[in-house]
Amino acid sequence: MFFGFAFRTSLVMVPILVIGITITSVLSLHKFSQTFSNLINSRFEFVTGEIRNGIQTQLDLGLFLENLEITQILEEYQISDDQILSIEVFDNRGVVLHSSDSSSVSDLVPEEWINRWRLNSTSSSWTLQERNAGVVGVSIRNNLGQDIGSVVLRYSRNLLDQNVKNEAQNLIAFNAIATLITILVAFFSAMFILSRLCNEFRSMGKIMDIVRTNKKMDNEDNQQNTDIRTSVFHEFISKTLSTNKEMDLTIMQARSLDEGKEN
Amino acid sequence: MRLLLLGGAIMLLSQIVISWFALDRFEQALSPQLNQKAVAVGTALSSQIAYASQELGIPINELVGVNDFFQSAIETNPDLQYLTIVNHDVGILFQHNAPEDVIQSLMGELKQPFGSKGSHFTEEIAGYLDSRFPIYVEDNPVAHLHVGVSSENVRRQLFTIVFEIISVILVSMVVTIEILNLYMSRNILVPTGLVHRVFESGAKGQFTPRLAMRARNEFGIMVSSLNRLLYELEQRYQDFQFELRELRDAQIDPRVSKKISSIISMTSKRFGFSDQFSTLEKSATQIRMPFFLFIFSEEMSRSFFPLFVIGFIPIEPALSYELMISLPITLFMVATFLATLAAGKWTYRMGCSRLFLLGIVFAFVGYFGTFFAGSYAELILWRCLNGIGYGLIFNACETWIALYSKESNRAHGASAYVGAIFAGYICGPSLGGMLAEYLGQDTTFLISAGLAMISGYAAYRLLASSSPPGKAESKQESSSIKQTGFQPWKTLFTHPRFVGLVFTAVATRTTLSAFLFFLIPLYLNELGHSTTEIGQMMMLYGGIIVIGTPGISGFCDRIKRYFPMTFVGALISGIGLLFILTSGMIGESRAVLISIIAVGLGHCLILSPQYAMMQQIVYEHREQIESSVSISIYRFVDRIGLIIGPVLAALLIQRTSYPNSIATIGAIVLISMLCSVTFYNKQRDRIKSALKASSL
Numbered sequence: 009m010f011f012g013f014a015f016r017t018s019l020v021m022v023p024i025l026v027i028g029i030t031i032t033s034v035l036s037l038h039k040f041s042q043t044f045s046n047l048i049n050s051r052f053e054f055v056t057g058e059i060r061n062g063i064q065t066q067l068d069l070g071l072f073l074e075n076l077e078i079t080q081i082l083e084e085y086q087i088s089d090d091q092i093l094s095i096e097v098f099d100n101r102g103v104v105l106h107s108s109d110s111s112s113v114s115d116l117v118p119e120e121w122i123n124r125w126r127l128n129s130t131s132s133s134w135t136l137q138e139r140n141a142g143v144v145g146v147s148i149r150n151n152l153g154q155d156i157g158s159v160v161l162r163y164s165r166n167l168l169d170q171n172v173k174n175e176a177q178n179l180i181a182f183n184a185i186a187t188l189i190t191i192l193v194a195f196f197s198a199m200f201i202l203s204r205l206c207n208e209f210r211s212m213g214k215i216m217d218i219v220r221t222n223k224k225m226d227n228e229d230n231q232q233n234t235d236i237r238t239s240v241f242h243e244f245i246s247k248t249l250s251t252n253k254e255m256d257l258t259i260m261q262a263r264s265l266d267e268g269k270e271n
Numbered sequence: 272m273r274l275l276l277l278g279g280a281i282m283l284l285s286q287i288v289i290s291w292f293a294l295d296r297f298e299q300a301l302s303p304q305l306n307q308k309a310v311a312v313g314t315a316l317s318s319q320i321a322y323a324s325q326e327l328g329i330p331i332n333e334l335v336g337v338n339d340f341f342q343s344a345i346e347t348n349p350d351l352q353y354l355t356i357v358n359h360d361v362g363i364l365f366q367h368n369a370p371e372d373v374i375q376s377l378m379g380e381l382k383q384p385f386g387s388k389g390s391h392f393t394e395e396i397a398g399y400l401d402s403r404f405p406i407y408v409e410d411n412p413v414a415h416l417h418v419g420v421s422s423e424n425v426r427r428q429l430f431t432i433v434f435e436i437i438s439v440i441l442v443s444m445v446v447t448i449e450i451l452n453l454y455m456s457r458n459i460l461v462p463t464g465l466v467h468r469v470f471e472s473g474a475k476g477q478f479t480p481r482l483a484m485r486a487r488n489e490f491g492i493m494v495s496s497l498n499r500l501l502y503e504l505e506q507r508y509q510d511f512q513f514e515l516r517e518l519r520d521a522q523i524d525p526r527v528s529k530k531i532s533s534i535i536s537m538t539s540k541r542f543g544f545s546d547q548f549s550t551l552e553k554s555a556t557q558i559r560m561p562f563f564l565f566i567f568s569e570e571m572s573r574s575f576f577p578l579f580v581i582g583f584i585p586i587e588p589a590l591s592y593e594l595m596i597s598l599p600i601t602l603f604m605v606a607t608f609l610a611t612l613a614a615g616k617w618t619y620r621m622g623c624s625r626l627f628l629l630g631i632v633f634a635f636v637g638y639f640g641t642f643f644a645g646s647y648a649e650l651i652l653w654r655c656l657n658g659i660g661y662g663l664i665f666n667a668c669e670t671w672i673a674l675y676s677k678e679s680n681r682a683h684g685a686s687a688y689v690g691a692i693f694a695g696y697i698c699g700p701s702l703g704g705m706l707a708e709y710l711g712q713d714t715t716f717l718i719s720a721g722l723a724m725i726s727g728y729a730a731y732r733l734l735a736s737s738s739p740p741g742k743a744e745s746k747q748e749s750s751s752i753k754q755t756g757f758q759p760w761k762t763l764f765t766h767p768r769f770v771g772l773v774f775t776a777v778a779t780r781t782t783l784s785a786f787l788f789f790l791i792p793l794y795l796n797e798l799g800h801s802t803t804e805i806g807q808m809m810m811l812y813g814g815i816i817v818i819g820t821p822g823i824s825g826f827c828d829r830i831k832r833y834f835p836m837t838f839v840g841a842l843i844s845g846i847g848l849l850f851i852l853t854s855g856m857i858g859e860s861r862a863v864l865i866s867i868i869a870v871g872l873g874h875c876l877i878l879s880p881q882y883a884m885m886q887q888i889v890y891e892h893r894e895q896i897e898s899s900v901s902i903s904i905y906r907f908v909d910r911i912g913l914i915i916g917p918v919l920a921a922l923l924i925q926r927t928s929y930p931n932s933i934a935t936i937g938a939i940v941l942i943s944m945l946c947s948v949t950f951y952n953k954q955r956d957r958i959k960s961a962l963k964a965s966s967l
């Protein structure tokens with residue numbers, strides 16, 4: 009019985025352990041990606057904050073947001089960091105007023121940006137992850153304390169994706185070896201534990217078959233069987249044997265009465 | 272059990288090794304990024320200083336307010352340690368927050384070479400990662416700006432990842448152990464438990480139970496031998512009885528016939544055989560896996576649901592943005608609340624398994640609809656269907672546990688329920704958040720729908736053929752007439768122990784919703800903790816419950832003292848909340864952490880015994896009230912705590928500080944506990960006087 013109870017049960021542990029290790033690996037990678045992304049966001053929050061401060065200084069001087077001359081500054085910031093894809097300034101209707109990419113001026117920003125900006129008006133910044141780019145935004149306030157727009161910086165996710173890919177490759181290689189070792193250890197340990205249990209089941213079956221066919225068995229043999237550590241089984245067999253014996257005695261007693269040997 | 276422990280231990284060990292390796296790799300990859308911000312800040316500040324000096328014509332050493340400027344820069348960027356401007360001839364011109372040993376080192380190395388304009392150079396100085404940026408005025412280098420990042424800060428950032436990894440291990444372990452537990456229970460623990468019970472009955476002389484099992488392995492063969500032995504024994508007994516009757520009937524002598532008759536009646540009493548084979552009943556813990564899968568599916572959207580709602584809010588919302596976000600969540604709760612009320616009757620008519628499946632249908636349609644939702648109104652509709660499913664399933668589970676728990680292991684049965692909830696709470700948000708990021712938030716609802724289907728399938732396989740409680744009970748108690756309308760409410764609320772239980776339950780729920788779900792995120796956010804840190808601190812509560820509940824429930828079943836356990840639990844929880852008042856001495860974050868741990872420990876002691884007590888009351892009133900109706904009344908009242916919690920917390924923080932609000936909730940918990948004790952003692956007095964009266 010090679011593919012017996014112990015083998016099958018131990019085999020089931022393999023996919024369960026693989027699931028566990030896979031979840032750990034995927035979640036670890038996800039956490040790495042989150043932390044990496046947070047670090048990048050923190051850097052670009054500073055950059056957008058600097059741009060916003062410059063804009064608010066000009067607003068304090070009485071200039072209007074749409075009339076500011078900041079395109080060159082936006083372009084300089086973009087050139088200074090090759091991760092930055094674009095920097096845009098939009099108003100409260102979502103219209104792009106200034107951009108490091110002049111072709112996007114007067115376009116409407118995605119609705120999600122506006123929602124995110126409105127919702128986070130009280131916080132220092134807001135972030136968003138798009139398919140190919142990360143977005144960091146800060147709110148612009150005029151000197152009356154009103155939110156009149158936002159500075160938004162889009163950065164490439166290439167660095168992040170590349171780092172995650174590298175880490176994923178490293179983790180896959182290491183975890184494959186770790187998984188193999190884990191599976192082997194778990195499988196053979198489970199086989200060891202279960203084979204003892206199976207031996208116990210086999211011995212129990214044998215004893216019960218003997219009791220069934222012979223209806224007799226030395227009670228000491230039953231108690232001394234070291235394979236079986238379940239004490240209640242011994243009690244069960246003892247009770248079965250004594251029940252058989254009692255039935256034998258009772259029937260003998262009834263027969264004696266019938267034959268008139270006993271009064 | 273040893274196999275389960277072995278699986279858990281090997282899993283934990285492998286997780287630690289894998290995570291250790293991952294952590295080491297991540298440290299190497301993240302360290303350069305930590306310095307990038309210092310570079311961004313240095314570049315911006317050096318160009319601003321150069322601008323001030325060059326464009327305004329002020330020599331760099333005569334600039335005014337630079338230290339204040341540095342101070343505000345460091346305050347807005349707390350991950351930076353210091354800022355200094357060093358001139359080759361004069362030394363340090365301006366600085367903020369630079370430690371003495373850094374100043375000494377900078378003074379010792381004044382003649383550092385200037386790099387080209389816009390360049391920077393990073394090195395470690397006195398344990399700090401120092402980046403220096405040349406400041407050029409009219410193309411002449413005049414000074415260096417030094418930006419310092421503490422290595423401690425780098426380590427702190429990496430330490431955060433250690434916590435992240437620990438939470439990952441916890442999630443992974445919970446999922447693995449739940450699957451392993453299901454497999455072991457279904458294939459090893461339950462069958463061997465049943466065999467054990469057959470042996471136990473046999474050892475007492477009862478040979479009637481049989482095991483219906485077909486398996487071609489060692490265990491199946493042993494079970495066949497057992498069944499054959501029992502069958503042979505049964506046959507032997509029948510032959511034995513037949514022979515005795517034959518002997519008696521063949522007698523002419525009435526004396527002998529009478530003697531044999533007495534032997535027949537004696538043997539019938541002595542041997543435990545009967546004409547009917549007894550069946551082995553279902554276990555309360557069978558519901559754990561389907562319930563865990565359902566909670567898992569529901570909790571998947573927990574971490575991003577408010578953000579998901581934002582996408583549906585129209586440009587010109589009818590209510591404020593915050594209210595528009597909270598409305599689907601509130602209406603979900605209302606739908607759950609109403610479904611709980613209706614579920615009592617439905618459970619009675621349909622049975623737990625069918626009600627569970629009905630709940631799954633509602634949940635599945637809700638998730639599927641949420642995936643396709645095109646407007647805010649549609650989103651609300653689908654979430655309300657989810658809420659109905661949630662309410663029905665909770666009621667089905669509680670009724671199942673009440674029906675299939677035995678007097679000897681009520682807390683153990685309840686721990687399956689509590690454990691499944693908190694295991695779902697731990698795993699769902701983590702995996703859901705990750706899936707939402709990679710597959711999209713809407714797709715996660717589709718996965719939830721799939722999980723709900725699997726949960727329904729598991730319920731169908733594990734719980735099927737359970738007859739409705741109404742039918743099951745009516746077989747046994749056809750003579751009793753059950754109360755309807757408001758009568759069950761009246762009966763339960765005149766039962767002092769039920770009232771006492773309600774006090775504890777409402778206080779527990781209020782603590783959960785007011786303290787953990789409402790005040791903790793706000794307070795920790797005010798203390799400057801990130802959402803990840805807040806999530807980890809909150810996860811600690813769930814972790815304590817999941818790890819502690821099985822042990823506590825086993826202990827409760829052994830000592831059979833449910834009420835004292837809830838008393839101790841409430842005491843720990845209440846004092847833990849009052850502990851927040853020591854935040855001035857031990858630090859605010861530390862005090863919050865201790866309060867969370869105390870509440871976790873307290874609830875760990877309360878939850879299982881509380882459900883066990885509820886089941887006792889349900890059992891005591893089964894003659895007058897349907898079990899499902901009693902449970903739905905309890906659940907209805909219990910949910911009031913969830914609803915009043917946030918309102919109470921909001922009112923408190925309007926009037927007082929966060930620590931005082933938390934402490935007030937602690938005081939409420941302790942007062943509720945005193946009320947509970949009063950009612951519990953009233954019940955005891957009533958029983959004592961009833962016993963006295965009956966003895967007279």
